[in-house]
Amino acid sequence: MYVDPANVPARKPVTVPGLHAMKAAGRRIVMLTAYDSSFAAQLELAGIDVALVGDSLGMVVQGHKSTLPVTLDHMVYHTRAVARGLSATLLIADLPFMADRDVPHVLEAGARLVGEAGAAAVKIEGAAPHILDAIAALTARAIPVCAHLGLTPQSVHKFGGFRIQGREQETADRIVAEAQTVQAAGADLLVLEGVPTALGERVTKSLQIPVIGIGAGPHCDGQVLVIHDMLGITPGKRPKFSKDFLAGRDSVAAAIAAYAADVRSGAFPAPEHCFN
Numbered sequence: 001m002y003v004d005p006a007n008v009p010a011r012k013p014v015t016v017p018g019l020h021a022m023k024a025a026g027r028r029i030v031m032l033t034a035y036d037s038s039f040a041a042q043l044e045l046a047g048i049d050v051a052l053v054g055d056s057l058g059m060v061v062q063g064h065k066s067t068l069p070v071t072l073d074h075m076v077y078h079t080r081a082v083a084r085g086l087s088a089t090l091l092i093a094d095l096p097f098m099a100d101r102d103v104p105h106v107l108e109a110g111a112r113l114v115g116e117a118g119a120a121a122v123k124i125e126g127a128a129p130h131i132l133d134a135i136a137a138l139t140a141r142a143i144p145v146c147a148h149l150g151l152t153p154q155s156v157h158k159f160g161g162f163r164i165q166g167r168e169q170e171t172a173d174r175i176v177a178e179a180q181t182v183q184a185a186g187a188d189l190l191v192l193e194g195v196p197t198a199l200g201e202r203v204t205k206s207l208q209i210p211v212i213g214i215g216a217g218p219h220c221d222g223q224v225l226v227i228h229d230m231l232g233i234t235p236g237k238r239p240k241f242s243k244d245f246l247a248g249r250d251s252v253a254a255a256i257a258a259y260a261a262d263v264r265s266g267a268f269p270a271p272e273h274c275f276n
């Protein structure tokens with residue numbers, strides 16, 4: 001469907017402080033991935049709060065088995081394309097594998113994704129000491145950071161697959177502690193992926209910053225999905241935590257609008273999308 005920018009209802013631009021205000025007001029945040037300008041325009045049309053150019057593009061766009069082959073150049077290319085399709089939706093871009101190896105590389109990546117490509121913030125996986133340094137360094141340069149904990153896909157080989165994290169008390173406690181440290185380092189947002197519902201609730205309640213869940217239960221401050229999963233076009237089995245919003249609807253626009261409505265009302269995720 002062609003999206004004429006003139007027909008997109010005007011909204012106030014979504015900002016990082018605005019997302020904090022949404023958490024304070026108990027208004028759920030809707031985040032969705034996008035990798036190109038046409039899909040970005042669909043997100044804009046549906047009034048999605050945050051577009052994420054995820055390194056999941058390595059899997060759903062490039063056809064790899066993991067996110068690890070994605071490079072900074074790929075991220076810059078896709079972020080620029082998405083930025084052209086957005087106006088009010090906030091744009092976050094992923095730091096790809098190894099772009100976080102030390103502070104100089106992180107700052108270079110942040111400069112390219114924000115300065116060159118048009119992102120408003122960057123997302124970084126983990127809470128290891130060098131990641132905390134990276135979060136602090138980016139924050140000191142006024143680049144907002146979205147942290148990412150739980151099932152962090154760049155650690156797929158360490159986890160032995162895309163496995164739910166935090167099922168044991170010890171790992172659950174570690175994830176709660178990591179969430180505190182990324183917030184203390186300066187992170188403005190947290191994506192929490194692939195953890196039991198009770199842990200999603202615990203982390204969300206323990207932080208001041210908004211927590212956006214994916215497979216982390218209904219108690220998070222918002223939800224994010226990979227757009228190919230929620231349109232039912234990811235090859236193979238759909239992840240349990242996702243839902244095909246295109247099924248029974250006649251357009252991508254209707255599917256994205258239904259996703260946004262269900263996140264805002266709390267109807268998504270339902271118990272069948274959660275881990276206990």
Ligand code: KIV
Binds near residue numbers: 053148193214225
């Ligand atoms: O890369 C990505 O799309 C992500 C989301 C799944 C949160 O990190």
